[in-house]
Amino acid sequence: MVDKKIPDIIIGRLPKYLRSLQRMDREGRLVTSSKEMGERLGISAAQIRKDLSQFGEFGKQGKGYSVPFLIKQLSEILHVNHDWEVAVVGAGDIGSAVAHYKGFANRGFKIVLLFDNDPQRIGTRIGELTIQDYSLLIETIQEKGIKIAIVAVPVTSAQEVTDNLVKAGVKAILSYAPVIINHPQDVYVQYIDPSIHLQRMTYYLD
Amino acid sequence: MVDKKIPDIIIGRLPKYLRSLQRMDREGRLVTSSKEMGERLGISAAQIRKDLSQFGEFGKQGKGYSVPFLIKQLSEILHVNHDWEVAVVGAGDIGSAVAHYKGFANRGFKIVLLFDNDPQRIGTRIGELTIQDYSLLIETIQEKGIKIAIVAVPVTSAQEVTDNLVKAGVKAILSYAPVIINHPQDVYVQYIDPSIHLQRMTYYLD
DNA sequence: CATTGTGAACGGGTTCACAGCA
């Protein structure tokens, strides 16, 4: 294995492999194969083998892959073998749902901060988090050294919030605002926009 | 323009083009170019031109594209020139946030039904919707002829809910449950899983 | 002997570059 540049499209599949493996693990499966993983994921077995082979020889010929071992390897590759602290900006409906979300457990993330600029909300609690004043965003995030943030604010504020997150040293942003955000090249941004997914499907509906 | 099979990867970009154009429209822009769209979207101008040319000749040489005209064309192509009625299953944190979400307006979708199986929730209201009994899911959806549903239930129920939606005649499903769902070929499924996005970024973080 | 790892072949999506046209 050479540590050449891995195409981003492969990186994008690894979390799906990991999620599938963790599910197998919960089902008590100890070993799997590229064929089985492919069937579960709707991906060809050859592609899974080739993707994994970019990072090492994780399988055993004739046997397949050890589920716990592959989980360990993928977790390390994706840097989710330890939890990342995450800040959430916006405590409206989406921010609250994100703050309550149980799905980050065992996936490498823990929400530790929740910000809002509404005086009515600041100081109130959502789950185990107390809503912080947005005006303290930069200093608080800097202080804690947080590198990942989730943006759950209206379209109109998304750019300003992003700018402040970047100033605070955040390097990865997941935004629920349906707008493309300008950001430095060394900051990674991903988007969640349900309408995009729905429109992608309505093309095929009559 | 021949109505040959359009690659799905192109279909996936059209909603992004449409969202960007609607934003320009709100900004009062009347005309744009493939260059400008590309810069906003982080996509090459050539690709945008080639994508659009699959469906017709929408531009004017030397001038560019009319923003309102292109919005109209893309809306028709994606079948979002009229609103689709959407059912939401699950009225927990995610389902509630989806039900409250304003971002479907002008994107072609209107949530008209919200189901849950918790007797405590059934009959209560979320926004303008009254939570319906999940046991009435199939007949209600059939009756209304709803073709699109959003699944916001725990992983453990996602498959069963999907099976019932399919029975009810739903053809497009957007699922927030972090698990791959089995479904007939003539039913389209898309997923939203924030952990997948985050893990895709942590690969690049130290 | 089932299944991996992988070079080679393949296929298709992206970019290039320019003719065409307002």
Next chain:
DNA sequence: TGCTGTGAACCCGTTCACAATG
């Protein structure tokens, strides 16, 4: 002149097919 539409070239990801091997 400026920008679209598009055939051709290019590039890169996927699939193929089989040697390797526990």
